[in-house]
Every structure is written in structure tokens, then in C-alpha cells.
Amino acid sequence: MFTTPINTPPLSPLNYHSPTINHSSTSTLNNDTMATNNHTSTSPNYRAMAVRLMLMGSMVPLLTSCAGPLLVAGAAYGGVVLHERRSAQTVLTDETIEWRARALLLQYPSINDYADINVTSYNRNVLLTGDSQGERARRQFAQLVSRLPQVKQVFNEVRVGTAARSAGRVTEDEYLSSRAKLELAGINLPGFDPLRVKIVAHDATIYLMGVVTDLEAEAVVRKVRRIPGVKHIVRLFQYVNLD
Numbered sequence: 213m214f215t216t217p218i219n220t221p222p223l224s225p226l227n228y229h230s231p232t233i234n235h236s237s238t239s240t241l242n243n244d245t246m247a248t249n250n251h252t253s254t255s256p257n258y259r260a261m262a263v264r265l266m267l268m269g270s271m272v273p274l275l276t277s278c279a280g281p282l283l284v285a286g287a288a289y290g291g292v293v294l295h296e297r298r299s300a301q302t303v304l305t306d307e308t309i310e311w312r313a314r315a316l317l318l319q320y321p322s323i324n325d326y327a328d329i330n331v332t333s334y335n336r337n338v339l340l341t342g343d344s345q346g347e348r349a350r351r352q353f354a355q356l357v358s359r360l361p362q363v364k365q366v367f368n369e370v371r372v373g374t375a376a377r378s379a380g381r382v383t384e385d386e387y388l389s390s391r392a393k394l395e396l397a398g399i400n401l402p403g404f405d406p407l408r409v410k411i412v413a414h415d416a417t418i419y420l421m422g423v424v425t426d427l428e429a430e431a432v433v434r435k436v437r438r439i440p441g442v443k444h445i446v447r448l449f450q451y452v453n454l455d
Contacts, residue, residue, distance in 0.1 A: 234367050244447065295408060297452065307333075314331055322349070329341070337364050337421070339448060343370065344370050344372050345372075351368070367448060369419070385414060386413070393406065395439060396436075399431045415443075417445075418442055418445050420446065421448045422449055424451065425451065425453070
């Protein structure tokens with residue numbers, strides 16, 4: 213059975229101890245489900261931050277292995293951040309959140325042995341997708357992720373009682389994700405950058421994350437909806453007003 217996220221109000225001020233966890237219900241997904249947040253546009257010095265990130269990446273061989281994952285992430289995102297509406301620091305924070313969340317799975321065999329969970333963080337909002345043999349494992353993992361530093365909220369889209377995806381299904385989802393990214397490159401809107409949209413595909417459901425305008429969000433959904441093989445679309449956008 214597919215699940216759907218609970219529609220959420222605008223983000224509340226960050227609370228490190230009690231972030232919001234949106235556990236999906238047991239109802240069937242609509243073809244286009246929304247769970248959105250408001251976002252205030254900022255204008256960080258992206259180029260300066262990108263240079264700093266690339267310099268950090270060049271220091272990897274000189275530093276200890278424990279710091280490696282964070283610095284490698286900085287090097288990888290040094291160029292990408294130029295396209296972002298997130299600040300450069302937030303891009304790095306999202307990478308760190310994902311890395312820490314995946315490490316939790318290794319620390320908790322009681323979860324990892326009974327669930328196949330993927331973690332995606334965008335603007336400190338964390339999407340959990342995958343499959344779990346029981347409700348306890350999915351909820352426990354969502355609680356653990358919600359306590360990670362700087363996590364704002366968690367969208368728990370892990371399905372219960374379903375088998376892990378087959379290798380063929382994983383390949384099909386990877387194709388749908390790549391096809392969606394290609395389709396977004398054809399959107400002709402002033403100032404639109406397809407790299408600002410994060411696409412996650414799981415079992416023919418497409419999850420859309422990013423900081424976008426209303427017009428951009430609608431254009432993205434129209435493009436993705438037409439892709440053969442896509443069964444459902446879930447919008448987890450944060451909206452920005454550029455006027």
C-alpha cells in the first residue's frame with residue numbers, strides 16, 4: 213500500500229529538540245499530493261562560499277579521516293551551490309544530515325535489519341523513503357533522525373509491510389529520476405534552474421523538493437506528470453516570492 217504525507221503548515225522557528233515529524237498516513241496517494249513550506253529568499257555570496265568549499269576539499273589529504281566526509285561533500289558541492297537558493301552552508305548541512313542519518317542505520321541493527329530506508333535532506337527538511345517490515349522500525353528511525361542537529365522536520369514516507377524493491381524496480385526508479393531531471397531542463401521560465409529541484413523516485417512515486425516559486429512548481433509538476441511510468445507525484449516544495 214502506498215502512503216501519503218500529511219499536509220504541513222509553514223515552518224515554525226527551528227527547535228533542535230522537538231522538530232516536526234510528519235508520519236505518512238495509510239491512505240492511498242493522490243496523483244499529486246502537496247506538503248509545502250514557505251521560504252524567505254536570501255542573497256548569500258555564493259561565489260565566495262563556493263571558493264571556500266573547493267579550498268576545503270583540497271585539504272582532504274591533510275586531515276584526519278573522521279573529517280573526510282564533510283570536506284568531500286564541500287568539494288563536490290562547490291560548483292553546484294552557484295545554482296542554489298539555499299545558502300552554501302545549508303547545502304553542506306544537508307549533506308551532513310544525510311551522512312549522519314545513514315550512520316544511524318549502522319548503529320541500530322534493530323532498524324537496519326528490518327527496513328530499507330533512503331534519506332534525502334533539502335534545506336534541513338528530511339525525506340525518508342523506503343520499505344519496512346513493521347511500524348516500529350520506521351517510527352524509531354524517524355525519531356532518531358529528527359534529533360540530529362539542525363533538522364527542521366522529517367517527512368516519513370517509509371512504507372510498512374512491503375518487500376524491498378527488486379533490482380529491476382530500483383533500475384526503473386533510477387530511470388524515472390533521470391528522465392524527470394531531463395524534462396525539467398526543458399522548462400522555459402525566466403530565472404528557472406532545474407538544479408534547484410531535488411527529485412527522489414521510489415516505486416514509481418516521484419517526490420519533489422526545492423525552493424521554488426508557484427509558477428516554477430506548477431511547471432515542474434506538469435513536466436513530471438507526463439513521464440510514462442510515473443504513478444504518483446508528491447510535492448514537498450518550499451515556496452519563495454521573488455517579487
